[in-house]
Amino acid sequence: MAWQIAAPRRASTSLTLRRMLPITGSARGNRKARDRNRSGSMQDTDVLIIGAGAAGLAAAHALMARGLSVQLVEKEPHVGEPWRQRHRNLTLNSYRDLSTLPGVAYPPGTPAFPAREAVVSLFEDFVRLHGLPIAFGTEVRQVRRDNDRWIVETNDGTRSARNVVVATGRDRVPHMPDWPGHGGFTGRLLHAAAFGEAAAYAGKSVLVSGAGNSGFDVLNHLVRARTGPIWLSARSGPAILPKRIANLAVHKVSPFLASLPTWLADAVIAMTQRLSLGSHARLGLPPPIGGGASRLRGDSIAIATDDGAVRAIKAGRVRVIGPIRSFDRDSVVLEDGSIVKPDVVIAATGYRTGLEPLVGHLGVLDPRGKPLFNGAAQDPRLPGLWFTGMRPDLRGCFTNARLQAEAIAAAISASRRDAKARRVQLDSGAAH
Numbered sequence: 241m242a243w244q245i246a247a248p249r250r251a252s253t254s255l256t257l258r259r260m261l262p263i264t265g266s267a268r269g270n271r272k273a274r275d276r277n278r279s280g281s282m283q284d285t286d287v288l289i290i291g292a293g294a295a296g297l298a299a300a301h302a303l304m305a306r307g308l309s310v311q312l313v314e315k316e317p318h319v320g321e322p323w324r325q326r327h328r329n330l331t332l333n334s335y336r337d338l339s340t341l342p343g344v345a346y347p348p349g350t351p352a353f354p355a356r357e358a359v360v361s362l363f364e365d366f367v368r369l370h371g372l373p374i375a376f377g378t379e380v381r382q383v384r385r386d387n388d389r390w391i392v393e394t395n396d397g398t399r400s401a402r403n404v405v406v407a408t409g410r411d412r413v414p415h416m417p418d419w420p421g422h423g424g425f426t427g428r429l430l431h432a433a434a435f436g437e438a439a440a441y442a443g444k445s446v447l448v449s450g451a452g453n454s455g456f457d458v459l460n461h462l463v464r465a466r467t468g469p470i471w472l473s474a475r476s477g478p479a480i481l482p483k484r485i486a487n488l489a490v491h492k493v494s495p496f497l498a499s500l501p502t503w504l505a506d507a508v509i510a511m512t513q514r515l516s517l518g519s520h521a522r523l524g525l526p527p528p529i530g531g532g533a534s535r536l537r538g539d540s541i542a543i544a545t546d547d548g549a550v551r552a553i554k555a556g557r558v559r560v561i562g563p564i565r566s567f568d569r570d571s572v573v574l575e576d577g578s579i580v581k582p583d584v585v586i587a588a589t590g591y592r593t594g595l596e597p598l599v600g601h602l603g604v605l606d607p608r609g610k611p612l613f614n615g616a617a618q619d620p621r622l623p624g625l626w627f628t629g630m631r632p633d634l635r636g637c638f639t640n641a642r643l644q645a646e647a648i649a650a651a652i653s654a655s656r657r658d659a660k661a662r663r664v665q666l667d668s669g670a671a672h
């Protein structure tokens with residue numbers, strides 16, 4: 241059977257805005273860009289940003305604050321579509337005050353882990369507060385180089401820019417393994433992106449494949465519903481941290497963790513996991529391949545958050561089993577040859593960037609579609625091409641988006657200053 245992706249939902253809550261300094265330079269830069277557009281020529285700008293998620297919005301703000309002209313293009317009709325599509329009961333795993341954008345805050349009384357609707361509202365308020373220039377419904381199809389410009393082909397015509405910032409998200413395309421026999425499975429097979437609501441699994445036996453961040457997110461919700469038996473199919477033991485320890489939001493300490501060398505962060509994560517949740521052996525999970533910080537920084541594998549799943553594993557409500565080998569009609573065959581017969585299989589098997597059609601021809605992606613550089617890093621052969629939000633960070637995507645945005649904006653401003661200085665030098669050389 242075919243697998244499914246959830247349909248979009250609308251969401252709204254109101255937020256308080258905390259006003260900060262107005263972005264004066266940006267208004268100037270964008271007025272120049274608008275004037276150029278009115279002339280009917282191909283739309284040209286200092287920086288074109290693709291994607292209005294946390295990464296793209298933060299980048300636009302940081303660049304505009306430096307007086308650069310910015311265009312932001314977003315394929316959806318509004319901001320926050322990835323969050324709108326996630327399941328209704330989703331709350332952040334990252335701590336409220338580390339999950340904001342410059343100048344906006346969650347309203348008083350927002351819990352430590354805001355709901356996804358609050359995130360969407362935060363984005364909407366951010367766009368309003370800073371007057372960000374977003375062309376909605378504009379999908380970028382390809383980015384290519386032409387002399388000193390980047391040419392961006394969209395469903396709405398061609399644009400050009402000196403710099404392009406790709407902020408299309410690292411979890412854009414749900415990844416489903418090509419398990420032998422999965423097409424003939426008589427149960428329901430879906431990706432975790434289409435999880436929906438836990439209540440919909442009442443009375444059903446469910447196998448969750450993948451013990452990473454999204455596998456634990458699904459389990460945290462499933463164990464609260466009146467499901468039948470639940471299995472967790474795990475290939476390797478994940479790094480897991482509890483969402484709270486005695487009412488303390490564990491993610492609050494992530495800036496401290498992020499400041500540690502990787503080996504020390506690994507040790508702190510492993511010790512916290514062992515003391516608060518128990519060893520992998522105790523949970524019946526396979527041993528981990530590496531430390532939590534090492535895997536996050538090296539392999540882009542986020543740390544799983546426990547919010548009830550571990551207790552359910554210890555209580556026997558969730559049974560840990562080995563990896564899936566294949567499907568056989570109503571059965572799932574495991575690598576050790578044993579068989580389970582779940583009603584539903586949820587593949588919590590990760591995401592891909594889906595960047596191949598956009599930039600694959602530039603040779604900037606690894607075999608899994610992940611950009612080879614991110615943030616302020618560049619390929620000297622491709623000046624002006626930037627990626628943001630393509631690597632996970634212990635501090636979560638919002639804080640990371642802000643840091644990457646500042647780094648990219650500083651690098652673009654510096655290269656503009658250098659180019660100006662070179663022009664002045666050339667002009668004065670010519671005058672002598």
Ligand SMILES: Cc1cc2nc3c(=O)[nH]c(=O)nc-3n(C[C@H](O)[C@H](O)[C@H](O)COP(=O)(O)OP(=O)(O)OC[C@H]3O[C@@H](n4cnc5c(N)ncnc54)[C@H](O)[C@@H]3O)c2cc1C
Nearest residue numbers: 291293294295314315332333334379380408409629636637
């Ligand atoms: C279930 C789940 C729970 C999560 N919980 C947390 C959490 O608690 N805390 C946390 O920090 N992170 C969390 N994450 C991770 C987080 O959602 C992402 O890391 C984050 O969304 C990245 O932001 P972004 O701006 O890079 O990408 P996105 O939010 O994916 O935004 C990218 C934008 O680009 C647009 N776009 C894509 N392609 C094109 C194109 N070709 N042309 C134009 N526009 C385009 C998209 O429509 C989208 O609006 C979670 C992820 C999942 C899957």
